[in-house]
Amino acid sequence: MSQGLFTYLALARRLAIESTNKSVGRQVMEWCLLYLRSRLGPGFYNLGRMYQRDFPLFHLLGYWSSRQYAQRVYEWNERLYHRTSQNKIVEKAILSTYGVPTPELLGCFHPFRGLDREGRELRSSRDLQRLLETLSPGEKVCFKLTEAWGGVGFHAAEYLGGDQLCFLDEDSPITVSELTERLRVSGRDGVLVERYLEQHAEFAAFNPSSVNTLRCVVRQVAEDRVECLLVFLRVGAAGSLVDNATSGGVIYPVDIERGVLLSGFMKAKPYELYTHNPVTGEQMQGRAVAFLEESIELAKSSLFAFPSIRFSGTDIAISREGPLVLELNIFPDYGGFAYNQVPSRSVLPKLTANNRRQ
Incomplete structure (x- = not known):
């Protein structure tokens, strides 16, 4: 028996x-059923808190395998x-074209081949x-790799004036020349x-160091209609610039019908539930x-901007003026x-030939 299985037991x-949880025997039996039905293991079982007594068996049997999920996405x-x-x-060019x-x-x-938005060179x-120098001292900018996932390569800095700026997660200022060298090394593509997004006070209160976002998973069900399948809030760890679950952020599923947060958890330990914010101590469940x-x-309207894309996990940030699209994740x-x-x-059934032609 593998060490991993001993850990799950x-x-x-x-x-x-x-x-409030199922017995050991019931959990093990359901692991087997989940694997036989969907080739998913105890890790996915725990991530879905399927060990809870009120999680029904017919829901457990309602998941595609990872391979089948990939087939559905494509x-x-x-x-x-x-x-x-x-x-x-x-992505930004397409969204901006349609006013998103x-x-x-x-x-x-x-x-x-670097350019600024006025078409001038941005290469040195x-x-x-x-x-x-178009910014005022104290304004913030952020730097994102053109192709990256999970917050990899994200940096934010405050412009101090002259040739000085300071990354928000560092103490010592750097020069523009030092910044240029960093960008050359990290951003080959x-x-x-971008101008740093100053988030709405409601969301900054969750954790001020990160931009805390809503992931809205949406699906086009007709030529003129998109539905929302699920939403969850991501809150960054204390001191983190990103809210990604892989970076220690907390995930709070949203009850869409009631418009409130459910208990949160960290991806690495989904069995430890948070009714309160571990950063601030404030009540989160039911908020x-x-x-x-x-x-x-x-999220629904942004899906129409992309040709032949009918399913997306859209990341929404809430600025002081309201919601903005950070990115669409089409897988x-x-x-x-x-x-x-x-x-x-x-909610993500196999497409028929007629649906695929829409």
Whole structure:
């Protein structure tokens, strides 16, 4: 027996102590059923909190396997168009064309083909200096790799004036020349430069160091209609600039019908539930989600901007003025269906030939 299975059995014993959870024997039986039905293991079982007594068996049997999920994604979203959303420059250009609000673009740095939004070169430290001098001291900018996931390569900095700026997660200022060298090393395919998004006070209160976002998973069900399948809030760890679950952020599923947060958890330990915010101590479970309806509607409308894309996990940030689209994930992490306990077979069915032609 593998060490991993021993670990899951030990966890099952711990969970079974709580009267609200299933017995060890019931958990193990359901692991087997989940694997036989969907080729999903105890990790996915725990991520979906399927060990809870009120989680029904017919929901447990309602998930695609990871391979089947990938097949469904490529049925709903044609492979030919996948890179339109994977590249942040292309994605922002398409969204802006249709008036979908996004964070303000300043330019794209690249040593050979970089340009600012006025079409001027953004390829050297002198070009970066010129761009930064359009800001006032104290204003913030952020840098994103044009193709990256999970917050990899994200940096934010405060412009101090002259040739000085300071990254928000560092103490010592750096020069524009030092910044240029960092961007050249980290962003071989280019680095997006945006004005830093100052989030709404409701969302900044969750954790002020990160932009805390809503992931809205939406699906086009007819030529003129998109529905929302699930929503969850991501809150960054204390001191973190990103809210990603892989970076220690807390996930709070949203009850869409009631518009409130459910208990949160960290992806690494989904069996430890948080009714309160571990950063601030404030009550989270049952808390109304500000701008939820507006965020869902924005996620729905943004899907129409992309050709042959019918399914997306859209990341929405709430600025002081309202919701903005950060990005569309047209192959969203399958874990989202487990987070929100939404069986994927029922909401992401196999497409018929007629549906595929829509």
